[in-house]
Amino acid sequence: MCGIIGYIGMQKASTILIEGLKSLEYRGYDSVGIATLDHGRIRIRKNIGMVSEVADSLKFEEMEGTIGIGHTRWATHGVVSEENAHPHFGKSEKIAAVHNGVIENFAELREEMKDHRFRSETDSELIPHLIEEHLDGSFIDAFIKSLKKLEGSYAVVAVDAAEEKLYLARKNSPLVIGIGKGEMFCASDIPAMLKHTRQFVPLEEGDIAILTRESYQIFNHDGKTVIRKPITVKWSMEQAQKSGFPHFMLKEIHEQKHTVSESLAANVDKAKKLIENHERIDIVACGTSYHAGLMLAYLLSKKGKNAHAYIASDYPFIAKPDEKTLMVAISQSGETADILQAIKAKSSGKIAITNAVGSSIARICDATIYMNAGPEVGVAATKTFTAQLAIVFRLAYEKVPEPGNLIETMLSKEDEIRKIAEKLSKKEHAFFLARGSNVPIAYEGSLKFKEITYIHSEAYPAGELKHGTLSLVTEGTPVIALAPKDETTAKLLGNIKETKARGATVISLTNDANVKKESDYVIDIPVVDARLYPLALAIPLQLLAYHVSVLRGINPDRPRNLAKSVTVE
Numbered sequence: 216m217c218g219i220i221g222y223i224g225m226q227k228a229s230t231i232l233i234e235g236l237k238s239l240e241y242r243g244y245d246s247v248g249i250a251t252l253d254h255g256r257i258r259i260r261k262n263i264g265m266v267s268e269v270a271d272s273l274k275f276e277e278m279e280g281t282i283g284i285g286h287t288r289w290a291t292h293g294v295v296s297e298e299n300a301h302p303h304f305g306k307s308e309k310i311a312a313v314h315n316g317v318i319e320n321f322a323e324l325r326e327e328m329k330d331h332r333f334r335s336e337t338d339s340e341l342i343p344h345l346i347e348e349h350l351d352g353s354f355i356d357a358f359i360k361s362l363k364k365l366e367g368s369y370a371v372v373a374v375d376a377a378e379e380k381l382y383l384a385r386k387n388s389p390l391v392i393g394i395g396k397g398e399m400f401c402a403s404d405i406p407a408m409l410k411h412t413r414q415f416v417p418l419e420e421g422d423i424a425i426l427t428r429e430s431y432q433i434f435n436h437d438g439k440t441v442i443r444k445p446i447t448v449k450w451s452m453e454q455a456q457k458s459g460f461p462h463f464m465l466k467e468i469h470e471q472k473h474t475v476s477e478s479l480a481a482n483v484d485k486a487k488k489l490i491e492n493h494e495r496i497d498i499v500a501c502g503t504s505y506h507a508g509l510m511l512a513y514l515l516s517k518k519g520k521n522a523h524a525y526i527a528s529d530y531p532f533i534a535k536p537d538e539k540t541l542m543v544a545i546s547q548s549g550e551t552a553d554i555l556q557a558i559k560a561k562s563s564g565k566i567a568i569t570n571a572v573g574s575s576i577a578r579i580c581d582a583t584i585y586m587n588a589g590p591e592v593g594v595a596a597t598k599t600f601t602a603q604l605a606i607v608f609r610l611a612y613e614k615v616p617e618p619g620n621l622i623e624t625m626l627s628k629e630d631e632i633r634k635i636a637e638k639l640s641k642k643e644h645a646f647f648l649a650r651g652s653n654v655p656i657a658y659e660g661s662l663k664f665k666e667i668t669y670i671h672s673e674a675y676p677a678g679e680l681k682h683g684t685l686s687l688v689t690e691g692t693p694v695i696a697l698a699p700k701d702e703t704t705a706k707l708l709g710n711i712k713e714t715k716a717r718g719a720t721v722i723s724l725t726n727d728a729n730v731k732k733e734s735d736y737v738i739d740i741p742v743v744d745a746r747l748y749p750l751a752l753a754i755p756l757q758l759l760a761y762h763v764s765v766l767r768g769i770n771p772d773r774p775r776n777l778a779k780s781v782t783v784e
């Protein structure tokens with residue numbers, strides 16, 4: 216949510232900022248703006264709309280200067296408007312800043328600055344004003360003094376008209392420095408800078424940094440220098456772009472033929488030992504990652520562990536880890552605010568499962584398992600979900616069965632899935648049913664479906680149908696049954712018949728002859744070790760959601776109201 220990009224070098228800053236902002240689009244935003252510093256003067260241009268539209272209409276490219284900051288805003292404080300878009304000036308036009316996060320005490324702080332004229336309703340505008348208020352010596356002193364006054368979360372980049380420098384700070388909101396030759400970058404995430412460098416320094420909580428063309432310096436809140444080693448990222452630009460697919464989501468679905476094996480090879484040794492040594496395991500996650508968490512809880516419970524998956528935002532209200540509890544945080548972005556809040560709880564140990572090297576969650580935990588799925592740009596999690604499943608299998612099973620060409624086989628069913636999608640695209644509701652270890656996949660299939668098709672859908676353990684939901688099943692209601700042949704099939708078949716008897720259109724993902732007989736449409740699942748069925752089922756459900764979305768004229772990469780990285784609670 217919200218994206219930041221900053222540049223200081225010898226190239227035209229506006230060009231680099233526009234490119235960077237485009238690659239941050241997936242985070243979700245409603246307005247966009249940039250500021251450049253040219254001959255001691257800061258100029259800001261900003262408005263509501265998409266990056267390309269705003270950049271074209273306001274002629275960003277014409278803005279001169281080799282230093283600049285840019286921002287995509289996703290409204291939290293104040294309506295979507297030009298005034299509320301970032302960057303913001305301070306009292307004068309000598310300081311400009313962009314901000315991600317939420318300043319909780321902004322009303323009190325604004326009250327203290329009665330003589331300042333604020334141009335927006337945002338909490339963010341306060342930051343350049345505060346800096347200016349404190350500016351009676353060096354900029355860095357004023358910056359640090361201002362940050363000390365802020366309660367809440369922030370990633371801030373500020374520019375001072377009097378200096379050729381960028382000033383950065385982070386607290387509970389990501390900010391990464393990119394190191395170039397004679398130029399420096401900063402952004403909310405790595406893909407925004409990949410075109411220019413592979414060397415990065417993710418800022419840690421409380422870090423404050425100064426960028427010049429040649430150097431970066433990092434301090435703590437007392438102004439003491441801290442050393443952060445750069446990391447080198449191997450992702451290619453191509454990986455971070457569409458590679459000829461019409462959407463990132465489809466590209467990312469197809470990438471699973473490589474990413475699943477990468478994730479299966481992840482280093483889980485330390486985490487596995489921690490799991491072995493703990494009886495109680497609390498798993499915290501949100502959305503898709505929560506479904507992977509449910510799978511982990513299910514498989515560890517089967518092994519006799521006291522394992523539960525919790526929705527991270529509710530965890531503080533319903534559970535409390537004790538000194539013997541191991542916590543597992545699952546998050547592709549590693550920056551989800553609800554998870555960061557949940558894992559603040561004191562516990563005996565913490566494991567992170569994340570795709571983001573150097574992310575906040577990775578840094579807080581004692582053991583981190585990286586998913587190795589490469590950058591995921593589509594808002595809908597796809598390859599990171601199967602990456603999470605692969606890691607869950609590694610943690611739960613002594614030896615994971617070899618998937619062979621299972622992923623390719625499932626991907627090869629895209630044409631038949633598209634035909635089924637045509638039938639579904641005109642419906643208003645859909646139900647996803649499963650039993651046992653396939654239930655988390657039904658939840659995930661349903662989430663993906665509603666997230667990008669805007670069709671109402673629900674998922675149930677099939678046994679729950681007759682406890683309420685069956686009343687909604689009428690002529691033509693789509694019921695998507697996850698029914699590969701396993702210990703649950705006989706009972707699931709009974710549930711499928713119950714829906715069929717009420718006129719449901721049954722689409723089954725199965726390899727069972729009896730289920731096939733009851734189905735209107737079948738997506739054939741190969742016969743494999745039953746432990747791999749969740750992986751096999753996840754892929755056709757992603758393809759189904761994708762094609763229904765496209766058939767309904769929706770951009771699956773950017774579903775309305777949603778953001779890729781949810782950095783506010």
Ligand code: M6R
Pocket residue numbers: 501502503504505545546547548549550551554594595596597662663666778779780781
């Ligand atoms: O980055 P995280 O895994 O922590 O994100 C959690 C959810 O916001 C995320 O999985 C969301 O549900 C996806 N957009 C679903 O496709």
